[in-house]
Amino acid sequence: MATPEAKATELKNQGNKAFAAHDWPAAVDFYTKAIELNDKEPTFWSNRAQAYIKTEAYGFAIRDATKAIELNPSFVKAYYRRATAYAAILKPKDAVKDFKTCVKIDPGNKDAKLKLVECEKIVRQLAFFAAIEVGDEPSAAEGLDVDSIAVEPAYDGVRLEGGMTQEFIDDMTERFKNGKTIHKKYVYQIILAVRKLVYDEPTMVEVEIPEDVELTVCGDTHGQYFDLMELFRLNGTPSEKHWYLFNGDFVDRGSWSTEIALLLYANKWLRPNCFFINRGNHETDDMNRVYGFEGECKAKYSERVFKLFSESFSALPLATLIGKKYFVLHGGLFSDDNVTLDDIRKLNRHKQRQPGQSGLMMEMLWTDPQTEPGRGPSKRGVGMQFGPDVTKRFCERNGLEAVIRSHEVRMDGYEEEHDGKCITVFSAPKYCDMTENRGAYINIGPDYKLKFCQFDAVPHPNIRPMAYAQNSVMSSLM
Known part of the structure; x- marks a missing residue:
């Protein structure tokens, strides 16, 4: 008889197939069932985080990636996915922290390095917009004939x-x-x-x-x-x-x-x-x-x-x-x-x-x-x-x-x-x-x-x- 851990792995594999078929809700369901059988496997949480990102459930993705990181503090994919979700809800400072961790754990990760630079750029842009924001900015129609x-x-x-x-x-x-x-x-x-x-x-x-x-x-x-x-x-x-x-x-x-x-x-x-x-x-x-x-x-x-x-x-x-x-x-x-x-x-x-x-x-x-x-x-x-x-x-x-x-x-x-x-x-x-x-x-x-x-x-x-x-x-x- 298959152990709960083996059944959970099979459900994760079914989730991966649904993910590959771009059926994100089905993927979430399979990963959820896998987690119910074995909630100590960080991959299950990280995979569900990625499926949540695809459904724009970024808050849930952050929660799941965080759980994966708690289970495995060196899990680069989980940091990467949490950073991506933070960026999606316009929290680039939090994304910067996670991308920095990705690069620290895996110095050869070119993609994480690129995303880190991009997020740092967004942080600077947002600071600039906040600095120049004025209450009664003139309409863009002003002076337009x-x-x-x-x-x-x-x-x-x-x-x-x-x-x-x-x-x-x-x-x-x-x-x-x-x-x-x-x-x-x-x-x-x-x-x-x-x-x-x-x-x-x-x-x-x-x-x-x-x-x-x-x-x-x-x-x-x-x-x-x-x-x-x-x-x-x-x-x-x-x-x-x-x-x-x-x-x-x-x-x-x-x-x-x-x-x-x-x-x-x-x-x-x-x-x-x-x-x-x-x-x-x-x-x-x-x-x-x-x-x-x-x-x-x-x-x-x-x-x-x-x-x-x-x-x-x-x-x-x-x-x-x-x-x-x-x-x-x-x-x-x-x-x-x-x-x-x-x-x-x-x-x-x-x-x-x-x-x-x-x-x-x-x-x-x-x-x-x-x-x-x-x-x-x-x-x-x-x-x-x-x-x-x-x-x-x-x-x-x-x-x-x-x-x-x-x-x-x-x-x-x-x-x-x-x-x-x-x-x-x-x-x-x-x-x-x-x-x-x-x-x-x-x-x-x-x-x-x-x-x-x-x-x-x-x-x-x-x-x-x-x-x-x-x-x-x-x-x-x-």
């Missing part, structure tokens, strides 16, 4: 004269498919127009679906432009009769984030009352600096374009209430049971451009559901987690049927949790070219019934995710 910018006769795209047109959107869509950009004048016009539109919207937009209209709720798209094109091909493009709500995280990671942002903004400008955008945790400066969007803006357009996008992101609404039945926000619920929809209505998001480390805005962008009752520490290392009882009380208190959120990969593209009262939708299939998940979206008609639709990734040009990230530490997460 868009009207005086000439569009050269050689420009081969549709011209934008005055407001947005469907013809311009159709032409822009094709230009982006073919690897082209649009003229910088039009980029400025789109961002400035939408910044004003969304600034004037309430923090929680409230939507009723008319009799002859369908509303589609999309989750994270993360710069996966060609998969968004597939979603539109299958489901139909935005129109007066087909409304869309994009629930945050449309930029970063994928390498067509400017294309998605400009396309969503152009649709918002053309149909402001039929097209809706919630802010996600990646529509924030600190994430954009390390996960690619800032670098992409600079590479394709200019630093000023990034700064204007940043201003527009901080103006985006944080939630949408659909038919008084569905509360749609990017992250999830709150650390305080007393929070109501009225508190969201009253929240002045314009006072605080970035979400910070605590408060309602941070929780709306960062929290996640858990299966256990109550609340628990975040698997991400940022925010917290909330259980089915928390969701039930929130829905009952606010007269809701369900909370719809995004923020997390789901292998089927969506998941109904907490007795159907917490629904996750994620619209980036084969996320970052390395997770074998499907994408999904939710169609809601005037009867307010939810129809879940799944779709698969499509081929895209050979540009890797995080191609515009500023350092190799972040690229190594891919």
Whole structure:
């Protein structure tokens, strides 16, 4: 009869196979079962840490790597993985310490040396940003005379004269498919127009679906432009009769984030009352600096374009209430049971451009559901987690049927949790070219019934995710 240790090793091997097949949740499950049989083997903890990194559960990855280090203080891989997880949650000082330990234990580890240099560079950059930060920094639009910018006769795209047109959107869509950009004048016009539109919207937009209209709720798209094109091909493009709500995280990671942002903004400008955008945790400066969007803006357009996008992101609404039945926000619920929809209505998001480390805005962008009752520490290392009882009380208190959120990969593209009262939708299939998940979206008609639709990734040009990230530490997460 096999010993518990032998059974645990077999489960670890099955976890390795699932990991190689890019089925990260299955890998986590196998490593967990192995740990339950033998919790003294550091490799099991370190392997699960790596699987957690792939699911962006960086807080859990740090915990597991720490356990592996306790069991084997010379375990280089565990230090390396903990450092990677620290870097991912924007704690580069902690990452520096662990990369230094890697190099000390294994002086020939070239990769750890490179990552150490990169993390030290990030620490210096963050110190620089903190030093120059001022409360009332002038808008990037100051001194920008868009009207005086000439569009050269050689420009081969549709011209934008005055407001947005469907013809311009159709032409822009094709230009982006073919690897082209649009003229910088039009980029400025789109961002400035939408910044004003969304600034004037309430923090929680409230939507009723008319009799002859369908509303589609999309989750994270993360710069996966060609998969968004597939979603539109299958489901139909935005129109007066087909409304869309994009629930945050449309930029970063994928390498067509400017294309998605400009396309969503152009649709918002053309149909402001039929097209809706919630802010996600990646529509924030600190994430954009390390996960690619800032670098992409600079590479394709200019630093000023990034700064204007940043201003527009901080103006985006944080939630949408659909038919008084569905509360749609990017992250999830709150650390305080007393929070109501009225508190969201009253929240002045314009006072605080970035979400910070605590408060309602941070929780709306960062929290996640858990299966256990109550609340628990975040698997991400940022925010917290909330259980089915928390969701039930929130829905009952606010007269809701369900909370719809995004923020997390789901292998089927969506998941109904907490007795159907917490629904996750994620619209980036084969996320970052390395997770074998499907994408999904939710169609809601005037009867307010939810129809879940799944779709698969499509081929895209050979540009890797995080191609515009500023350092190799972040690229190594891919």
